[in-house]
Amino acid sequence: MKLVIGNKRYSSWSLRPWLLLKHAGIEFDEQLIRLDEPTTKAEILAVSPSGRVPCLIDGGIFVWETLAIIEYVAETHPHLAIWPRDRAARAVARAISNEMHAGFMGLRSACPMNLRRRFAWRDRGAAAANDVARITQLWRDARRRFGQDGPFLFGAFSAADAMYAPVVYRLDGYSWPLDADIAAYVAAMLDLPEMRAWRDGADQEPWIVPSDEVPE
Numbered sequence: 001m002k003l004v005i006g007n008k009r010y011s012s013w014s015l016r017p018w019l020l021l022k023h024a025g026i027e028f029d030e031q032l033i034r035l036d037e038p039t040t041k042a043e044i045l046a047v048s049p050s051g052r053v054p055c056l057i058d059g060g061i062f063v064w065e066t067l068a069i070i071e072y073v074a075e076t077h078p079h080l081a082i083w084p085r086d087r088a089a090r091a092v093a094r095a096i097s098n099e100m101h102a103g104f105m106g107l108r109s110a111c112p113m114n115l116r117r118r119f120a121w122r123d124r125g126a127a128a129a130n131d132v133a134r135i136t137q138l139w140r141d142a143r144r145r146f147g148q149d150g151p152f153l154f155g156a157f158s159a160a161d162a163m164y165a166p167v168v169y170r171l172d173g174y175s176w177p178l179d180a181d182i183a184a185y186v187a188a189m190l191d192l193p194e195m196r197a198w199r200d201g202a203d204q205e206p207w208i209v210p211s212d213e214v215p216e
């Protein structure tokens with residue numbers, strides 16, 4: 001299996017399946033295509049028909065779109081609890097993962113993922129604040145209903161945590177003020193060896209993508 005990803009510093013979509021595969025202990029090769037270069041589009045289109053990363057390649061099978069990749073991994077590794085085993089938990093995990101995939105543009109555009117910078121707290125606008133309010137509500141709800149057996153949204157780490165991993169980096173990197181229960185979840189995620197490894201990878205990248213740099 002090969003996972004094609006973008007710059008670790010910026011590519012929030014690439015992080016999600018990378019983290020999931022690493023945390024599950026699934027072996028894969030990694031191909032990084034540098035974003036925002038003159039050759040980027042052609043290089044991505046050679047593997048991903050949407051022209052976007054991530055893309056998972058398994059033999060002759062090409063899977064693009066993050067949630068499709070996650071479902072492919074779950075289907076090909078049924079012995080692993082990629083999604084929670086409990087049906088009610090799994091339904092909520094899929095719902096909140098889709099909610100992440102389809103939305104939260106306020107937060108995503110006001111606070112792009114940028115692992116090489118830390119920002120002091122300041123108001124990032126109503127749209128971002130509304131998104132964070134909704135995200136923290138759904139995290140709290142998942143933890144309260146299904147999180148008894150571990151520090152993650154559904155207790156054990158699952159695809160839902162992978163889907164929200166870039167939000168964790170954003171809340172941390174933009175110094176967002178957090179209630180204690182949400183701060184504990186963020187800390188548990190940041191403490192994952194795979195989250196540290198992704199950040200280490202980002203630290204080694206010299207490349208800057210100007211459109212992803214927020215002026216302060």
Ligand SMILES: N[C@@H](CCC(=O)N[C@@H](CS)C(=O)NCC(=O)O)C(=O)O
Nearest residue numbers: 006011012013051052053054065066
């Ligand atoms: N809906 C896609 C979004 C993928 C996406 O937007 N990827 C960005 C990088 S984070 C990308 O490929 N950008 C390159 C480009 O547009 O040229 C998914 O779920 O995978």
